[in-house]
Amino acid sequence: MSALVLTLRNAPAQRVDAGALNPTALAGLSVADIAALTLQIGKRTVRVDEVFTLEGDDTADLVFRGDCGKFERIGAGMKSGRVTVEGNAGAYVGQGMLGGTIAISGNAGAFCATGMKGGRIEVAGDVAEFAGGAIPGEMKGMAGGLLLVGGNAGERLGDRMRRGQILVSGNAGDYCGARMIAGTIAVAGTVGAYPGYLMKRGTLIVNSLPTQMLPGMVDCGPHRLGFLSLLYASWKGLPGAFGALDASACTVRRYMGDMGVVGRGELLVRA
Template sequence: MSGWTLTLKQAPALRLDLRTLSPAALAELSADAVAKLGVWHGNESIALGELFTIAPRSDHELHLEGDLSRADRIGWQLAGGRIHVDGPAGDYLGAGMSGGEIITRGPAGLLAACEMSGGRLEIGGDAGDYAASALPGSMDGMRGGTLLVRGSAGARFGDRMRRGSALVFGDAGDFLASRMVAGTIAVAGRIGAHAGYGMRRGSVVCAGTAPTVPPTFVANDANIAVFWQLLARDLARHGGVFATLPARRVHRHLGDLAAGGKGELLLCD
């Protein structure tokens, strides 16, 4: 078995679809076989060797290097292994992944981690709209695993999210956790308008500037000290602002009352 380093020769004229590339799929192939693999460039299949310089690795990982902002579906439905992206990634990064690990050193496009059910995805920069959400036409968003966004996140982060943990170390856009069913979202920076719109259950931890609480949320004075310590310590292990959570006080708001009122916004002092 062997891992591979694929270095992009030049920016592609059209978008690439890299859904067929995974550590497991390439592990038993020779360099010549890897070079002959077809990937979609626009509506044309093109040999991987025409786009990338290919070099073997001894650690069984898949490394992608270069400006891959036009490369979509990296880590599509990944079930195991590790993928490193040394640069930006395109749309659908880690979509449908159920295991393994993906790490990027740059930003990601739209719909990162959509319908993710397991594994770990770390985005080194910003994430586009609809991260940790549902694929177009689907009812289920992120369903498990851990998503870390080291930069900021776009609009509709966690839309229809059902399970798992998603942390944003920067700011988050409008409609954070919209239609959320369950799971945990934590944001270190500012949060846009309409947070928790249509939220049914789940927890949103606001570790930075407190957002405007929507009128369909109500303050709750129940003692949640034990629950909060468990949740805060779990988030603290990821570092950054989240490391301070166990020592901070929290104010709880329940909602969205228009959708059952069992979700919660947790505002930290």
Template sequence: MSTLSFNLRAAPTIALDLSALIPSKLAGLSLGDIARLPLGAGADDPAAGDVFDIAGTPGDTIVISGGSPLLDYVGAGLDGGTILVGGAVGAYAGRGMKAGKIEIAGDTGAYLASTATGGLVHVKGSAGDFLGGTRPGDRFGMLGGMVLVEGSVGQRAGERMRRGVVIARGKFGPAAGSRMVGGTLWTEAGFGPRPGPLLRRGTLIGPSVDEVLPTFADCGRIDPVILAILSRYVAGVLGRLAPKALPPMVRKLAGDQATIGKGEILLTA
């Protein structure tokens, strides 16, 4: 397995676009070619060699040593291989990724995994707003794949999410699952206030909700078989990182009744 290393020389002072730094785009390039790759669309944006010390051989793995909230689009469009980041990243990490793995040692900015269709993102810190969500112009947010966040998640996670699984050890912020049309948000710590506004379909799973919208109906306790299937699937993808298996009995809140109301919040405690 070949590894290409990018050592951040100093904290950047402007936002940088790292979408060019994925294995499939770097395959066959020399280190000189890689050093000349622009990290943005502007005429004055720096090249990769201006920001990073680059070493190694292009292959399946990219290692970015150091981090910054100004490193945007890390792993955007990833279609295979692995990207390891030794610190924080900015917005749009994993946007539109199709396959492969991104592991981030620090926090991430907004729109993590937006429009992703596959692959795995593992964040060892916390994630910003609109995780798996839409930015202006997008029809849907996350469309597949899996995200694991060890910390907390900002507001409106899963905005217009259609497929995929997002798991957080910490808490989801306000309005998680906003306008969601499919997929799963799963928290081990609970949801902040008013999750699921205009939730059409999809599932939110956690032990508690700070404040429930009045447009959700309490359906009592149920024993859906799908939770055992979901637990097995997640365990198969994450292995030892998987959360504890879901209990057989949960309390169901159905909604959002302000729209078609085919979504659900499943309370595990």
């Protein structure tokens, strides 16, 4: 068996819900069955083989080729298997994902990993706003798993994050970790204004102070935190800035908050 490769014929002008094209949803289907599935593009309903050419037959190893920036919910709800996007992906990548791996060689749209409970998402480029965050109407965003970002992250990274880990090798926008309930976010580059806004619990790890701090983040001074050595060791070998961290370098300046909501979250600035 070889990977099932979906090569985009022509980039659509409107957004497309690709949530039905993932290893879990396609399990047990023949290539002919998959080709006959339908996708909604605006007001039109089209067959999959009108949008993609299909090669291979392994539905557990799915590859999208071409600029899929208009395709939303890639890998949504998948429980196992692998999805590779050779190019950009649209919004809601891995929404509600339970397991498996998604790898994107380009950028991903807004709300990447929203509702994710398990598995791993790797984005080589940038992610837009609300990565790992809650979509409107939901009380929590990412709830487990690992999101790796090789580039930069937009505003509201990890908004209402409930569990899991987000590692960003580039920069993060304003309000990183806003309304965070639990979990871990680490940013190797710079962080925008007001990280930890209305944060209740969880951990933000950064390399430098943000452009503007919240008044509700209280400076608790320098600390050597042993749990960081275990955390860094667990990241060893990961792609990006965090896979080569010195596990013994666990001295940080610790800020607690957001005291505006009597929060017990922490912002750790690496020494």
